[in-house]
Amino acid sequence: MELVKFKDMRKLILIPTLFLLSICFAQAQMIAGNDTLYLNYFIAVGEFGGNNEGLIIYSNNNELRAKGVRYNASSYGMPLKVDAIIDFYETNKNSYTVIKAEWVLGEKQRDYIAKILEEIKTRPVEENVYSNASEHYAILTKKESCVFIDRTGEWNKFFEIKKVLDIEQQHRNRKH
Amino acid sequence: MQYRAMDGKLGQLNVTYRQFSKINAAYQRSSFWHKEHGVILSRDGSARFVARADRHKYDVTLRLNPRNGDFATAHTHWTKDGVDLGGGVFTVGGYHSPHDLVSIPGYSLVVGRTTSTYSISGTGAFNYINPDPFIRFFMFPWNW
Numbered sequence: 001m002e003l004v005k006f007k008d009m010r011k012l013i014l015i016p017t018l019f020l021l022s023i024c025f026a027q028a029q030m031i032a033g034n035d036t037l038y039l040n041y042f043i044a045v046g047e048f049g050g051n052n053e054g055l056i057i058y059s060n061n062n063e064l065r066a067k068g069v070r071y072n073a074s075s076y077g078m079p080l081k082v083d084a085i086i087d088f089y090e091t092n093k094n095s096y097t098v099i100k101a102e103w104v105l106g107e108k109q110r111d112y113i114a115k116i117l118e119e120i121k122t123r124p125v126e127e128n129v130y131s132n133a134s135e136h137y138a139i140l141t142k143k144e145s146c147v148f149i150d151r152t153g154e155w156n157k158f159f160e161i162k163k164v165l166d167i168e169q170q171h172r173n174r175k176h
Numbered sequence: 177m178q179y180r181a182m183d184g185k186l187g188q189l190n191v192t193y194r195q196f197s198k199i200n201a202a203y204q205r206s207s208f209w210h211k212e213h214g215v216i217l218s219r220d221g222s223a224r225f226v227a228r229a230d231r232h233k234y235d236v237t238l239r240l241n242p243r244n245g246d247f248a249t250a251h252t253h254w255t256k257d258g259v260d261l262g263g264g265v266f267t268v269g270g271y272h273s274p275h276d277l278v279s280i281p282g283y284s285l286v287v288g289r290t291t292s293t294y295s296i297s298g299t300g301a302f303n304y305i306n307p308d309p310f311i312r313f314f315m316f317p318w319n320w
Contacts, residue, residue, distance in 0.1 A: 129240075
């Protein structure tokens with residue numbers, strides 16, 4: 001009994017510690033080095049089309065800077081596979097229109113981005129649910145890449161991301 | 177009459193009268209409410225409409241339960257072909273959109289205003305159902 005309790009206690013301490021460490025790691029990773037972080041997302045316009053937008057985050061003069069972009073190409077109609085999505089963004093890395101010019105990220109925005117990166121990485125995928133207007137979120141750095149395919153298209157996290165980072169969201173002709 | 181004429185077949189798919197009727201009803205509702213409707217077909221011959229919360233103006237979410245025998249889906253396109261939604265996005269009429277082809281698994285049917293198609297997941301293509309057996313009543317003018 002004693003041993004079981006000790007194991008449970010260990011779990012109770014380990015889980016929050018690991019969670020905090022992962023957030024700290026995400027923040028450190030975002031800030032560290034001369035790497036560039038791409039946080040991209042596909043915004044569906046119903047089942048008939050959509051835009052690929054994203055944030056390009058990099059460090060410059062010890063400041064964390066970002067710019068909001070819309071990719072000139074669209075991943076609409078592409079197979080919903082992680083590799084295909086990563087390939088799309090790798091191919092179109094330099095082909096975009098700036099929708100919010102470079103700015104220095106504030107502390108709140110940095111914390112928010114760290115949180116959102118963690119959410120995207122850990123979000124569970126719903127089984128056997130298929131929307132014909134699914135969306136995706138892709139995190140790309142030199143070291144790693146992570147894709148979350150939102151099969152229901154109902155998470156709509158890009159609304160929040162754009163609101164917090166003060167990026168204008170055009171009217172989306174989708175859900176009514 | 178229509179069901180008998182098509183001999184219970186929608187493309188390569190055998191459907192029961194109950195399933196055929198539900199697809200017809202889904203199109204009528206879709207046309208009236210201007211929302212995409214969906215029907216999930218089960219191997220036991222039954223069919224169910226997708227939940228109201230999963231029907232949207234230009235898309236629909238299909239929740240399948242393969243363990244209970246769900247094996248095919250049907251959904252509607254109530255708009256005319258080529259309606260401009262802005263940003264270079266145009267609607268698709270009575271056939272599968274590119275996103276339908278990549279995201280809907282299994283056997284999938286689309287019922288539009290005048291035509292209908294079927295597609296088998298993974299083929300990346302759709303086929304017209306000829307002759308189109310679905311019944312469509314238009315209570316309001318075409319442009320409504």
